[in-house]
Amino acid sequence: MEVRLDVLLAILGMALVTYASRAGGYAVLRAVRAPDWVQVLLRHLPGCLFMAYVAPPLLAGGPGAWAGAAVVVAVQLATRNLGIAILSGIAAVWGLAWLAG
Incomplete structure (x- = not known):
């Protein structure tokens, strides 16, 4: 099996962006209290x-x-x-x- 560098970098980049977007959301919600309507929205x-x-x-x-x-x-x-x-x-x-x- 051949590992192509461009494909590997694309996969790692997508993983990094996915992780950053999820972790960023958690970080923001820990630092700032979301309004009640946002909390209701996130629950549903x-x-x-x-x-x-x-x-x-x-x-x-x-x-x-x-x-x-x-x-x-x-x-x-x-x-x-x-x-x-x-x-x-x-x-x-x-x-x-x-x-x-």
């Missing part, structure tokens, strides 16, 4: 981001995707374990695809 942001990732494929996925999503919700409510819920949803989608042939 992970759910919004999750929906932004999930909604388009779910809408384009058809009945199998909706069935998998229903299984995820049901298992999550029953077990309160997100890992098991996601794996159950994947198994449901695969099982329906296998049954459909």
Whole structure:
């Protein structure tokens, strides 16, 4: 395997920028108290981001995707374990695809 210097430098640069942006945000929020509306926004942001990732494929996925999503919700409510819920949803989608042939 050949390691290209330009690719390695690009990867290291992207890693550095990613780390700096995350660490910078933590540093700023430690030094300055964010207004209440920013704190509320930050508390709800992970759910919004999750929906932004999930909604388009779910809408384009058809009945199998909706069935998998229903299984995820049901298992999550029953077990309160997100890992098991996601794996159950994947198994449901695969099982329906296998049954459909």
